[in-house]
Amino acid sequence: MQQDIGQLLIEAATLLVAGMTFVFLFLTLLIGAIHVIAWINQRLGAEPTIEHAVAAPAANPTEPSQGVISAISAAVHQYRKQHR
Amino acid sequence: MQQDIGQLLIEAATLLVAGMTFVFLFLTLLIGAIHVIAWINQRLGAEPTIEHAVAAPAANPTEPSQGVISAISAAVHQYRKQHR
Amino acid sequence: MQQDIGQLLIEAATLLVAGMTFVFLFLTLLIGAIHVIAWINQRLGAEPTIEHAVAAPAANPTEPSQGVISAISAAVHQYRKQHR
Amino acid sequence: MEKLAILWDSTALAHFETGQIVMMLVGFLLLYLAIVRKFEPLLLLPIGFGALLTNIPLAGFSEAGGLLYYVYKVGIDTGVFPLLIFMGVGALTDFGALIANPRMLLLGAAAQFGIFATLFGAIALNYIPGFEFTLKDASAIAIIGGADGPTAIFLASKLAPELLGAIAVAAYSYMALVPIIQPPIMKALTTQQEREIEMLQLREVSRREKIIFPLAVLLLTILFLPTATPLVGMFCLGNLMRESGVVDRLSNTAQNELINIVTIFLGLAVGSKLSADKFLTLETLGILGLGAVAFAIGTAAGVLMAKLMARFSSNPINPLIGAAGVSAVPMAARVVNKVGLQANPHNFLLMHAMGPNVAGVLGSAVAAGILLALVG
Amino acid sequence: MEKLAILWDSTALAHFETGQIVMMLVGFLLLYLAIVRKFEPLLLLPIGFGALLTNIPLAGFSEAGGLLYYVYKVGIDTGVFPLLIFMGVGALTDFGALIANPRMLLLGAAAQFGIFATLFGAIALNYIPGFEFTLKDASAIAIIGGADGPTAIFLASKLAPELLGAIAVAAYSYMALVPIIQPPIMKALTTQQEREIEMLQLREVSRREKIIFPLAVLLLTILFLPTATPLVGMFCLGNLMRESGVVDRLSNTAQNELINIVTIFLGLAVGSKLSADKFLTLETLGILGLGAVAFAIGTAAGVLMAKLMARFSSNPINPLIGAAGVSAVPMAARVVNKVGLQANPHNFLLMHAMGPNVAGVLGSAVAAGILLALVG
Amino acid sequence: MEKLAILWDSTALAHFETGQIVMMLVGFLLLYLAIVRKFEPLLLLPIGFGALLTNIPLAGFSEAGGLLYYVYKVGIDTGVFPLLIFMGVGALTDFGALIANPRMLLLGAAAQFGIFATLFGAIALNYIPGFEFTLKDASAIAIIGGADGPTAIFLASKLAPELLGAIAVAAYSYMALVPIIQPPIMKALTTQQEREIEMLQLREVSRREKIIFPLAVLLLTILFLPTATPLVGMFCLGNLMRESGVVDRLSNTAQNELINIVTIFLGLAVGSKLSADKFLTLETLGILGLGAVAFAIGTAAGVLMAKLMARFSSNPINPLIGAAGVSAVPMAARVVNKVGLQANPHNFLLMHAMGPNVAGVLGSAVAAGILLALVG
């Protein structure tokens, strides 16, 4: 049984290393993602102020109509083409 | 199969006619009902203002007691007489 | 069947006596409990005013740490000793 | 045309049975009582509406797969809804008046005589041909005398589910009728002089006492009446959340949104039990009659107990407050106040009546526990 | 290292299928529409998020034991969620404008032509190879023309659960697109003169009428269309709670916390149906196309009916208000108001359009009942 | 008399077992901690109360048909309750401070060392006779070091349900003890000079960044750690509802009524696991000890990581903020602020500590996902 515990301990140690590695990798990736978001945000320029957004709720959902429906349609076509 | 679709189409057409007929009949009946409600409402005269109703919540549920219980009792008796 | 009802009636009568006795005993005990609570309350002295309690929410949960954990630990030990 | 014929056949007109029509009228009657007469509208409105829905031919609200079927299964069969209501009521209840004057508990105890006497009466009713109440039925009916809706629904769902609809309707109807049932009894059993008695102001109760109280109630219930712990336990949880002052957001939710949501569903589920075959029976008449008797006896017992206590008390006791022992919070306490004011325009009994009133809630929960232990 | 290999294998990267990636893009598209374009965000945000979650490889959100699986089973399979939403919508709806001018119901009726014509169109689409809509499928698709989300979800869950995702997405998308779809049709079918017509002010409606109205609606539904009673019944319960004035705390909870909670779960559950095998099909394209047609036809039918009524009416009727008959409350009524203002800056049609608008809700619930009776 | 005898036999007095009495005392202890000491009262009050109820002899709260049985089955067995709490927490969390200074994520990562080191420690404890923790047990215990209640409950319900009661109690107790556990460690590992360091003000974060952030987190989790998506997904849904600004009514409900309702039931359900046979074991002692170790190691790792980062950073970093990486939001950040103020009365670290603090929430959810992937 002592041996079993030894084996478990090795497993636990691997978990420790693998786990911490993964956590650091993952959160480092997220740091990169935040920098990318900030960069995109700057490129997009000043956002509409919140006041504006609140003042005109659901106000002008203009023209996207074609875009939306055709985007979904395109997706379906694309997919079906591949899976025929 | 083309024939099947033909038959389905006939069914759909019947549904179209029957459905719209029913919808119109039903909502026309409701128009009548609203007129009846308005007529009843006028006959009953001015309703107690809402202020009053709020001011005296659960205030005077007077005398109905006898009415209530005896109404339920009467209903039960009536029903039991018929279903003996 | 009339006999059955008689027996049921006796049961109901016993329930009546036993039930009322128990209700009175129980609520009398509760009277005692309230007096005990009031007595304890007086012995403990003035309680921290509510204002204080609200002003310092979760402020100083000081030193109990040892107390808490060791209390639970003691309970576990005690129990295990008895149930070995 | 054929489609219209099918549509016609799918209308209710071709399928209505007399019983369903009668029960719909009962549903409308309950809605009338709730909306126009303002009888316990929070419960009677959903109950009445549930009665309408459950009696629609072909709609199947209460059959497997129907909305009311699910609601009943999930909330009443399991006992969860009445217990959550009880938690909310606990969070809404202030025991201050009772803690300040604990002897008021005796009035809450005395008023339970209405329950046990009615249990006896329900069995005696079996001598009339057509009535065949078992002890379980009789217990579920008698609890109407406890004047407490969730307690009645909880007990009925355990002891006599097929009578649940009638029992719940009777319980809430009579609770609404408290202002009519009680005053004559109160006046018959007291003298003008007694009704004029003014009582001493209550002492202030500390927050600490209010926190310990629900725990003490729970502890006694655990020790002496475990079968009452579902009801009493959830009630004390609600009260502890209220008084502890450290979980106000939970307490507020229990007092408002949660109890409101559950009330809607509880009412609909109770209404779903108002079907002709279960409601239009001789039993229902018996239940209605026994319920009235239970309320009357409970009121009388409370008043008489108060008179007895007044005799041995050094402080003045107005016997009217005994009537509040039936619970029906806060209606019964208000009735006491009103009758007191009629006798003596300077006599404000409301706070004094709140003691026996909340004691009555505990009393009937205890009585329900006793019945579960001995009959269930 | 081995552990890291297992971890890598447990990442999604090794398991993604094209369909899942495409569906995630659809999910992001819905989130974009909801957040940036403000298309019906209350529903499309949770639906889009649900679409993301359900398509994650290995996560099993929609498999037995997964969160979305439970939510769908409990709320949509049973029909409970759309019915609760309908109760909340009922509690949010003011029928005053309709009671004041009941003929507006005819506009709500006419707009349902969009539903039934689309049903015909869906079957006709079967001539195109690849489409094989049954009558049930066609009915579930056609109800998109009712412009009412919970009605569409309720009917689809009963008649064609495998199409539910696409139908719900189409219904809410087109409801959001009402300001784009309707104006050209409205302008094409009316003259400048007609659009300038001002209507007489509506009479005041008494509280009593507002209380009796939902009961009358329910009664007629019970008598003539029991299959519509789940939807209409819960709607009327909500409205009765609102108007009765005696259960305000229940009404407020139904309008706020309860409908909010259910909306979150309903959206997630609908989103869980957006899997590649069910959504990335030819049927979805058909549904999207038919939905647009249904909205257009319903709008046109409403406007034409209004023109017809104007001819026979002694009071002036602006035919624009017919467009509000498709429901999509309150968006369609606002669109009417806006187009009216463009024609005549002093012409405020909002209140007049509310009548046909709420009539459209009843109309599509009735249409759903008819389809359930004849096809279900 | 016989009836009274039956009543007596139905009291708990005749049936109490020692273990139940001890567990009731534990329940009272938890209530004391919650009410008097204000230790995480939102959870410890219902947990303590649940512990009382579940240990009542004959009451059967946690047996089939009992209230707590249902609540546990519905909410914890399915994982639904912790996930809903996580959605609410997400809706309550402001990631602004983290987005402004993303390197703080490394502190949230370092603090997870408390989890993995404790996992190792739990296995090592098996050398002591009496302990036989499996890898699953050890993982469920170690997650206490994540200092996040719902994460711990979620993971324990998946990996070691029989330890759930002890783990949840330990997690919430230690979270309450953060102000006692952390300061000595923080002071031991830093110099007075280091603690005095003032940090630069954070830049402002735009609404757009806050909206994209939860989606980015979700996307990374989907790609690299699907097993964490239930926790992270619901968290991000709540945060997206908050930041999107288009579904404020849903966000408010998730932050208030919904999380309150779920908290009551979650607490009761966790309490129902505090039965003598599961809690009064050597394992519980191990869990209590390991939990304290986990917190201490996590705190130390966070502080040391902060010291390391300070060396390579151009901007000044006060190493105290590393302690906030264990999460325990917002308590740990407040502790950092307090210790900082002790060293330098002008040093307000609260906002700077919020970054690692919310990073710790993500970190422990990621750690839970890793454990589920490798051990589950």
Ligand code: NA
């Ligand atoms: Na009572």
Ligand code: NA
């Ligand atoms: Na409609």
Ligand code: NA
């Ligand atoms: Na953490």
